[in-house]
Amino acid sequence: MHESTEADDEWLDDAFRRLAETRDDALRDEIVERTNWLAVRGARRFASRGEPFDDLLQVARMGLLKAVDRFDRSVGVHFGAYATPTILGELRRYFRDHTWSVHVPRRAKDLRPAVNEATDQLSKELGRSPQVHEIAQHLHITDDAVLEAMEANSAYRSYSLDPQGVGRSVPTTKNEFDGIVDREVVIGLLDRLPARERKILYLRFFEELSQSQIAEQIGTSQVHVGRLISSSLASLRSALDEPIASA
Amino acid sequence: MTDVHATDTALSGPVEIRVPADPAMSRVLRLAASGVASLCGFSVDEIEEIKIAVSEVLIALIEHGAGHHVDVSFVVEQGSFTVLGDTEVHEFDLDHPDLRLCRTVLAEVCTDHTIELIDEHARISAVLRRPFKAA
Structure with a gap:
């Protein structure tokens, strides 16, 4: 896969300077062409979710185009670090709008x-958790519609990767970028693990329990838990490195 | 006019539902439970807790049961919501590791819970009483 080189960075910096001055469409196209690898990389990371790769790439390229149009080099952030959340955000929106687990x-x-x-809003105003009918009245919809929307939260948990996303910051280094991309992929890959291994990883890395605490909870030995964690992580790493045939 | 949204409303009897032993039924039961809980004045946070208990009861009975269906009841009394699940079993290991995880989840959201084996039926009772633990 193409990686950004120092020469590329210099060319990009100069190209964005010229683009800001001229708004030249040909130059814009050239920037998109040269940074297309960012879209390919983003799309590849989502390719294990059952959607056609070409569709993902098209969505990722839309994100790349938006990033090119919005990028402001005076902010001092590397273009790759700026474009990545925009591309991933576009992909996340695609999954939100087009694919649901149920x-x-x-x-x-x-x-x-x-x-x-x-x-x-109502929780803040009332100082307590609101009731369904209070939300329904607030939004001028029925109670049933509120309940369905609440259930939709369970069917699909999405969170923003946009630069403006609450509680998220723009990654400024390659490592931060890779961390976000890998986390997205791992979420998808976890579904491939058996329920028991998934629960153990959850207890270890989300609940931050020790191996011995997990062993106590699921009724096995610490050594066995350690082996299950190792094999599960190896399985995830292996899946993470799988080449995408259609790319 | 009667206020159908009066808080802390009890039901005169249980709401009983029989569903196929299929995890996809979880959403159906969760929606039904949320509808009952909403009608009885539980808050959205409380409803989310109730739905977790409903899912856990159903999935545990499907994973460890042998029946083609699961009977689920919702009992609402003053300030409490009880989920009762029942299904046929051939063999039932009360110490199975996955059941321990089920207990962990139920202990997290419920005030009381029991998992029993009675006459080749596995029965799970999960009681959520105000103030809810995590809501």
């Missing part, structure tokens, strides 16, 4: 963000 009514999908926002 069928969820369109209305529930559309209402989900509004219901979440209303819940947060």
